[in-house]
Amino acid sequence: MTETPADPIFSELRPHLVRLAYRMLGSVADAEDIVQEAWLRWLASDHASVRAPMAFLRTIVTRLCLNELKSARRQRETYVGPWLPEPIFDPQDDDAADDVTLPLMMALERLSPLERAAFLLHDVFGMDFEEVASAIGREAAACRKLASRARAHIVDARPRFAIGxxxxxxxxxxxxxxxxxxxxxxxxxxxxxxxxxxxxxxxxxxxxxxxxxxxxxxxxxxxxxxxxxxxxxxxxxxxxxxxxxxxxxxxxxxxxxxxxxxxxxxxxxxxxxxxxxxxxxxxxxxxxxx
Incomplete structure (x- = not known):
């Protein structure tokens, strides 16, 4: 298959998209599947009309994750024993781009899908609330409230005493x-x-x-x-x-x-x-x- 100008763009953004999907879902395999689906949608899109590929692809990944969370929550209701996110480790741990640790990943499970998305997109991935609103299909004011509620639920899960x-x-x-x-x-x-x-x-x-x-x-x-x-x-x-x-x-x-x-x-x-x-x-x- 001949490479198109859109391929390098997606390849560059792919690690970021996988990290976003993983933070949303807590599953490496599901995150990879979501990003693969985002790739197919990216291929089918009119690239000339996409002014901001990062925002465009974040929106696709976020909405796919929100759909996935609905079915994942039903599955976890019948999960045997404690549920933990799929563990990830990386030889380049020092290059980690956020501070979402395992306890916080578990706390995110207590949030609604929209709260989780608003919190991650704004507080972790640095999107302003206008961008968050576009990604999850809500007004910016509503997104502020969603993120605020999320912070209140997970306040005890943020690392208080960082260890090197x-x-x-x-x-x-x-x-x-x-x-x-x-x-x-x-x-x-x-x-x-x-x-x-x-x-x-x-x-x-x-x-x-x-x-x-x-x-x-x-x-x-x-x-x-x-x-x-x-x-x-x-x-x-x-x-x-x-x-x-x-x-x-x-x-x-x-x-x-x-x-x-x-x-x-x-x-x-x-x-x-x-x-x-x-x-x-x-x-x-x-x-x-x-």
């Missing part, structure tokens, strides 16, 4: 070592009294059906797992920033790919996010195979 990448990954390495070698005293010292642990198995692999709340509950589970690690050690793939949080990728039980992300505040782990659902880890499993 290097320090965070060192903490993740210490957590991995303590949890996998059975050093429960060292592990306990890293955890907040109010720590919460989430495990997303999606009903496909073993995982807690409810979050573990509090230090004692989390420690009991890690004591159980430490005995299992003696029989079948956890295989470390790499340390990484996972949706903005320090953590690590492992293979558990011989064949289960898992990501573990740690929310750290004031040198204590306040939340642990383990994603084990194989449907959410295909992109990571394929990356680790190369």
């Amino acid at each position: 990448k290097e320090q965070g990954l060192k903490f993740a390495a210490a957590f991995f070592t303590a949890s996998r070698t059975g050093d429960m005293a060292a592990l306990r010292a890293m955890l907040s009294e109010e720590v919460v642990a989430y495990a997303d198995g999606g009903g496909k692999v073993p995982a807690s059906r409810q979050p573990l709340i509090g230090l004692d509950a989390v420690m009991r589970r890690h004591e159980q797992m430490a005995r299992l690690f003696l029989v079948q050690p956890s295989q470390l793939i790499r340390y990484a920033l996972i949706d903005g949080l320090p953590g690590f990728l492992t293979i558990e039980g011989g064949d289960v790919v898992q990501t573990t992300a740690l929310q750290i505040e004031q040198e204590k782990v306040v939340a642990i996010y383990c994603t084990r659902n194989p449907d959410k880890l295909r992109h990571i499993a394929s990356a680790t195979a190369h």
Whole structure:
């Protein structure tokens, strides 16, 4: 197929569009599908009449995501156990263009689709409210209200105590070592009294059906797992920033790919996010195979 002048434009904007779709949907696969559909619509459009390709494509992606969210919400109502967004990590973590971390991604799930869109487009992607209004088909004043309501719902999910990448990954390495070698005293010292642990198995692999709340509950589970690690050690793939949080990728039980992300505040782990659902880890499993 002969390349057209429109191809380089879309190729340049594609990473931004994928990031927008992922933030909207919490799914890498769905984000890729949305952007592919946007590409097909871009090919069919009259490029000569498009004065601002970025705004044009953002609008397409946003509206496709809003349609997808309606069906995704129905699916999540019947989801088995805690739902976590599909984890993403990137060797170029320092190039991340926003501060939407995993806790904030979870908080976005509490918003209506329009609130989520208004908040992300304005607060994260820097669009003015006139642009947001055009993208989601509402008046600018209504978009201001949507974004304001969104901020009120997610205020506690924004990072309050930022931790540097290097320090965070060192903490993740210490957590991995303590949890996998059975050093429960060292592990306990890293955890907040109010720590919460989430495990997303999606009903496909073993995982807690409810979050573990509090230090004692989390420690009991890690004591159980430490005995299992003696029989079948956890295989470390790499340390990484996972949706903005320090953590690590492992293979558990011989064949289960898992990501573990740690929310750290004031040198204590306040939340642990383990994603084990194989449907959410295909992109990571394929990356680790190369």
